[in-house]
Amino acid sequence: MRLSPTERPDVNRPARRLISLLGSMTLTAGLVVTAPSAASAADSMTDLGVRLSIADHSEVSAGGDKVFVSAGDRVLITDTEGVLLGAVTDLPGVEELVATPDGVHAYAALSDSHQVVEIDAATMAVTRRIDFTAYSCLTDLALSGQTLWTAHGCDPYAGSVVTRLDVAAPDPQPVTVLTGQGTTPKIAVAGNTLLLNLPDTAPADVAVYDVSTGSATLRGEIDGGDPGTSSQPGLTITPDGSTAVLAFSRGLESWDLASLTKLRDYGQNPAAPGQVIEFAVSPDGDHLAGGWLGDRGVELYDLATGAITYTQKIPSGWPTPRILTMTIVGNGVFSVLYTSGTTNLRLWRLEDAALLPSSVALSAPAEEATALEPVKLTGRLTLPEGMNPGLRALKVTRRLPDGTSTQLPYAKTKLDGSFSITDTPPKAGTVSYDASWPGSATVRGSTASASVAVARQSSSLTLHGNTEQIVGNRLYLWGTLKFGDHAPTTSPSLTVIRANPDGTSTELGTTQVAASGGFKIGDTPDQEGEYLYSVVFLGDDTAEGTIEAHSVTVRAGD
Known part of the structure; x- marks a missing residue:
């Protein structure tokens, strides 16, 4: 009875x-306890162990398996997992920072000593100091191949200078390439193309130069915005030299450097207002990352189509976190975060953000299940357009109301991506299931969750x-x-x-x-x-x- x-x-x-x-x-x-939401195990947050005023400057650059971050009087070095390896200190006034594509060296501009120092990533030591006393007020660095480009300008009336030097030479010396722009310039270089802000004509305009001969020959100008734009845009060039990317507070733009015509906009969404404060182009030139002030966080776009391929809000838990600088390393996005109140710098790593997106859908039966009786969930794996899911294994995890979890036998998709999971819940309460696909070399993995109400x-x-x-x-x-x-x-x-x-x-x-x-x-x-x-x-x-x-x-x- x-x-x-x-x-x-x-x-x-x-x-x-x-x-x-x-x-x-x-x-x-049966005690029902809501299991904590699963955070991404691959993403990471590294406290860099330094404090920085919001008025100070920080840059991040990466190459090979190293990430370099400038902070005050030092350059910190991490691996591509976000693990802090060490720091090069006693570098007064680090302003700009660029790394070689192989990650062997980084070059840092020191405003206080009018030098550019070469840093060896393996030894974490300064191996060369290049004197720029004759070119004061260094405002920007760019590296293309073995050529390091520098921009200088102290005030709007003193004139600006752009130089180049061969870092492969035993004793590289800067050579003046361009003078007389009358402002503090920002530059971008790739291949035979140099971009330079032109604020004397309009704040948003950008000059395009051919530097194939070592000197700078003006090819034309990019009309970078409407007359209401009052600040210089951020600018970069895709590694193949074909496309310029300009960053304005309202969003990002790409321009064809052969025809000097605008290609498309990125992130200009009236329904999601915000302000672009940083951006980066992937080493393969396929992806564009935008760092937004406020709730939008990080967004990735397909450079060729403008489609949003990834979004991630800035982690909560600190007061007003802000992106200071960002870069794309392989398939990951690294952002340096400043948090008011603590002023600690943190390196935020989003793994596989630049891969193509996938999605897993998982549905639980609407009716209540019973402990020790089979329950069936259904789902579907969807890959980018034109890619057939085929037979792929999915990792399945069951989470019980007490918080314990168990990995179940792998589920396998059918050719069309559909799959089913049959399990026997051992306890009553809200039982949750996670179905995860690990991804591939080109497509980012994804996870879906569903919960089943289980009666005793x-x-x-x-x-x-x-x-x-x-x-x-x-x-x-x-x-x-x-x-x-x-x-x-x-x-x-x-x-x-x-x-x-x-x-x-x-x-x-x-x-x-x-x-x-x-x-x-x-x-x-x-x-x-x-x-x-x-x-x-x-x-x-x-x-x-x-x-x-x-x-x-x-x-x-x-």
Whole structure:
């Protein structure tokens, strides 16, 4: 018979006294605990161990397997997992920073000493110091091949200078390439093309120069915006030299450098206002990352189409985090975050952000499931347009209400990407499932989650043995506990209570249920009369509670 708060079994008087005694006992229900949302295990946040004023400058540049971050009087070096390897210190006034594509060296501009220093990533030491005393107020660095380009300009009326030097030479010396722009310039160089801001004509205009001969020949200008634009745009060139990218507060633009015509806009979404504060182009020229002030965080765009391929909000937990600088390394995006209040610099790594997106959908049945009974979930893996999912393995994880998780056997997609997961929840409550595809060399992995409401399984007890016994002789009873049609799965114990002939009740302790569901109880009654032996399962996270009783008449011996 099943014990419930509103329905009592119709048993004899001793049994009713027993039920009254048990009235204060509560059958244990399955505890429902919401499991924490799964964070990306690959993404990382590294405290760089330095403090920086918001007025100070920081740059990040990467090459090979190294990431370089400038901060005040030092350049910090991490690997591409975001692990801090060390720092090069005693570098007064680090302003600009560029790394070679192989990550062997980085070049840092020191405003206080009018130098550009060459840093060896392996030894974390300065290997060369290049004197720029003749070219004060260094405002920008650019590296193209073995040529390091520098831009200088102290004020709008003193004139600006652009130089180049061959870093492969034993003793490189800067050579003046361009003068007389009358402002503090920003530059970008790739291949035979040099970009330079032209604020003397309009703040948003950019001059395009051919530098194939070592000198600068003006090819034309990019009309970078409407007359209301009052600040210089950020600018860069794709590594193949074909496309310029300009960054304005309202969004980003790409321009064809052969025809000097605008190609498309990025991130200019009236429904999601924000301000671009940093940007980066991937080494292969396929992706553009934008760092936005406020809630938009980081967005990645397909440079050729303008489509958004990835978004990630800035992590919460610190006051007003802000992106200072960013770069793309392989398939990952690295951003340097400044947080007011703490002023600590952190390196935020988004792994595989530049890969093509995929998606996993997972659906749970609408109806309530039952513990120890199969439940089926369905889903679908979707890859980028033109790619067939085919037969692919998915990692499946089950999370129980108590927070524990178990990896289930792999699910496999069909040719069209559809799949199903069949599982038997061992406990009641809200049971969650994660289905993950790890991704490939070109496509980012993805995960979907779904939850199933699981009810407790019914339980039943049997109890049998002698119905008569002699006073003073040992009495044994046997029984079985079942969870639905199954043997119990939680190794439960049963409470044994004896209702005595004089109207009292005696708790005889507990008996453990075997894996098969069987149990045995023994007792030696010492009075004549009618006894009622009851075994009680109070219920647990898997099954409901139940009770069963057995009557025994005890008489005097001959």
